[in-house]
Amino acid sequence: MTEPSDLQAAVASGVVGSAGSFGELLSAIVQVARSIFGAKASSVLLLDEDTDELVFEAVVGEGEESLLGVRFPADHGIAGWVLATRTPLVIEDVRKDPRFASDVAEDTGYVPSGLMAAPLLHEERILGVLEVLDRPEQSHFSLKEMDLLGLFANQAAIAVDLLLRARQAERVLEEKGDLAIVAKLASVVNELEDERREAGLRLLGNLAATLGAKTSL
Amino acid sequence: MHDAVGHAGETLPAWSLPKDRVEGISLSSQWPDRVTREWAWGGSTGKGVRVCILDSGVESGHPKIGELESAVTIAIGEDDETIVTEDSEGDVSGHGTACAGIVRSVAPECSLSSVRVLGQGFKGSGNVLLAGLRHAVESGFDLINMSLSTTKKPFAGILHELADSAYFRRTVLVASAHNMPVESYPWKFSSVISVGSHEEDDPLAFFYNPNPPVEFFGRGVNVDVAWLGGRSITASGNSFATPHLTGICALILSAHPELTPFQLKNVLYLTATNVGGGK
Numbered sequence: 001m002t003e004p005s006d007l008q009a010a011v012a013s014g015v016v017g018s019a020g021s022f023g024e025l026l027s028a029i030v031q032v033a034r035s036i037f038g039a040k041a042s043s044v045l046l047l048d049e050d051t052d053e054l055v056f057e058a059v060v061g062e063g064e065e066s067l068l069g070v071r072f073p074a075d076h077g078i079a080g081w082v083l084a085t086r087t088p089l090v091i092e093d094v095r096k097d098p099r100f101a102s103d104v105a106e107d108t109g110y111v112p113s114g115l116m117a118a119p120l121l122h123e124e125r126i127l128g129v130l131e132v133l134d135r136p137e138q139s140h141f142s143l144k145e146m147d148l149l150g151l152f153a154n155q156a157a158i159a160v161d162l163l164l165r166a167r168q169a170e171r172v173l174e175e176k177g178d179l180a181i182v183a184k185l186a187s188v189v190n191e192l193e194d195e196r197r198e199a200g201l202r203l204l205g206n207l208a209a210t211l212g213a214k215t216s217l
Numbered sequence: 218m219h220d221a222v223g224h225a226g227e228t229l230p231a232w233s234l235p236k237d238r239v240e241g242i243s244l245s246s247q248w249p250d251r252v253t254r255e256w257a258w259g260g261s262t263g264k265g266v267r268v269c270i271l272d273s274g275v276e277s278g279h280p281k282i283g284e285l286e287s288a289v290t291i292a293i294g295e296d297d298e299t300i301v302t303e304d305s306e307g308d309v310s311g312h313g314t315a316c317a318g319i320v321r322s323v324a325p326e327c328s329l330s331s332v333r334v335l336g337q338g339f340k341g342s343g344n345v346l347l348a349g350l351r352h353a354v355e356s357g358f359d360l361i362n363m364s365l366s367t368t369k370k371p372f373a374g375i376l377h378e379l380a381d382s383a384y385f386r387r388t389v390l391v392a393s394a395h396n397m398p399v400e401s402y403p404w405k406f407s408s409v410i411s412v413g414s415h416e417e418d419d420p421l422a423f424f425y426n427p428n429p430p431v432e433f434f435g436r437g438v439n440v441d442v443a444w445l446g447g448r449s450i451t452a453s454g455n456s457f458a459t460p461h462l463t464g465i466c467a468l469i470l471s472a473h474p475e476l477t478p479f480q481l482k483n484v485l486y487l488t489a490t491n492v493g494g495g496k
Binding site for chain 2: 073074076078080086087088090091118119124142150153154
């Protein structure tokens with residue numbers, strides 16, 4: 001028997017949006033974070049629970065081309081600490097220490113001298129980490145910036161949650177091709193307008209009744 | 218303390234105070250009418266107080282820290298048993314080292330130990346945190362610095378029990394409040410001392426918050442902290458405010474080892490920067 005969540009996922013993928021568009025939303029959030037803080041780079045790292053790794057999901061600025069998709073163990077480094085403890089952290093004046101943020105340094109040769117990191121929390125789940133690298137050296141860090149970082153992390157967490165849901169929906173459709181028709185149907189009716197939309201919904205209602213739905217839609 | 222004897226002859230705890238027992242709970246020291254910082258920790262170095270850093274490990278021998286009394290790492294075995302081993306890896310992120318350095322800077326002669334609960338893989342890290350805290354409580358430390366929290370609701374009940382058991386065993390948990398508007402634990406429990414950040418530079422400046430759940434604010438912005446490789450960096454966050462309060466608690470307990478966690482919290486209140494004795 002097909003799980004209800006699979007059907008729901010199929011409907012969702014038909015009407016809610018694609019993983020691609022949520023990925024773009026995430027990139028936009030990271031871009032704004034970088035811009036607001038005047039930082040050299042900003043990124044979102046997602047937790048891959050299957051492999052116990054963090055993956056660069058969105059990157060703007062330094063390392064933009066080389067870091068996307070790069071993975072490293074989820075229990076080490078600054079990002080690992082933020083992930084495990086669900087606690088934001090800001091460190092600066094790091095100079096050239098390769099052990100610092102080695103997740104970034106090893107793959108790009110770019111060693112940031114400062115980093116702000118906040119957990120991506122959605123309800124009680126931890127989804128990943130938002131990082132902002134190298135704010136301007138002369139700027140004095142204050143608690144206002146910590147609050148701002150938290151706000152961006154919350155926004156990014158919502159985008160990540162949508163992205164993960166869309167990916168799950170796409171995975172379901174790939175694995176269970178017969179459900180693709182449900183996604184297509186939802187998508188088509190969703191895009192109809194006025195009388196055609198009403199007619200479409202009536203048709204679906206009749207279909208549901210024919211299939212045994214107990215109440216009319 | 219006294220025990221009552223039950224009908225069957227077994228010893229039972231008595232949660233009441235008969236007249237003839239009042240003298241038995243007389244306090245060993247009387248507080249002055251006005252509790253000042255001088256009375257609370259004047260001349261204290263933290264000597265004799267055992268502090269545990271429950272974190273990512275601590276770099277032993279760091280110039281800002283010195284040698285540790287002990288360092289262990291926590292893992293969970295196949296049968297869900299807690300495995301405690303001597304920690305040869307040190308600090309896996311730098312954060313625990315930073316916290317230890319702050320405690321040392323405030324209370325230079327306290328004893329520092331590390332219980333590492335990170336670096337064993339992200340999966341199951343919540344269980345490792347719980348096991349680590351249980352180990353630290355059972356080890357009888359005077360103070361446990363917890364600059365971390367969990368958002369997992371299933372852990373809240375067990376953490377609550379652990380926090381209460383620490384409180385009654387005279388082990389004080391000093392826990393970071395979350396910087397973001399999320400539900401997390403154990404800082405929200407009233408049996409711990411919860412700490413957020415203020416922006417002042419004085420390491421001994423701390424404020425009582427009359428609007429809980431965060432009870433105290435410590436120095437947590439642009440703090441010069443110890444980091445990996447014997448180095449120092451500048452760091453910000455509630456997780457650095459917490460060890461400042463832990464250090465101040467160590468100073469107070471060193472001067473007044475008889476204090477219960479409840480009394481210690483009272484002394485903190487009375488000596489806070491925004492309260493009489495702290496001015």
